[in-house]
Amino acid sequence: MRSHNLTDLPDPTAADLAAIETEEPLISAELAWLAAEISILDSDERGGPSDLDRRRLRRAEARVIRETFAYIAARRACGTELDRAA
Numbered sequence: 001m002r003s004h005n006l007t008d009l010p011d012p013t014a015a016d017l018a019a020i021e022t023e024e025p026l027i028s029a030e031l032a033w034l035a036a037e038i039s040i041l042d043s044d045e046r047g048g049p050s051d052l053d054r055r056r057l058r059r060a061e062a063r064v065i066r067e068t069f070a071y072i073a074a075r076r077a078c079g080t081e082l083d084r085a086a
Contacts, residue, residue: 022074029067033060 012020036057043049 023071026064026067026071029060029063033057033064036060 036053036059039053040049040057043053
């Protein structure tokens with residue numbers, strides 16, 4: 001069995017950090033979407049999802065779609081190839 005020691009990993013490069021910064025709005029949108037989904041799933045204890053829960057989910061979904069298109073457009077504008085597996 002191989003031990004995984006995080007201190008042995010190389011530091012991120014400037015390009016790595018720039019890529020993360022470019023993708024940050026999409027990551028934030030996906031986290032908000034996840035939180036809205038969790039709220040819907042957890043709503044049984046409150047008598048089911050409220051109108052606010054449903055609205056929050058729709059808004060989060062729309063934000064993920066907007067941020068995905070913005071991310072793809074930015075990558076294409078820079079001439080950066082998109083990873084099809086992601």
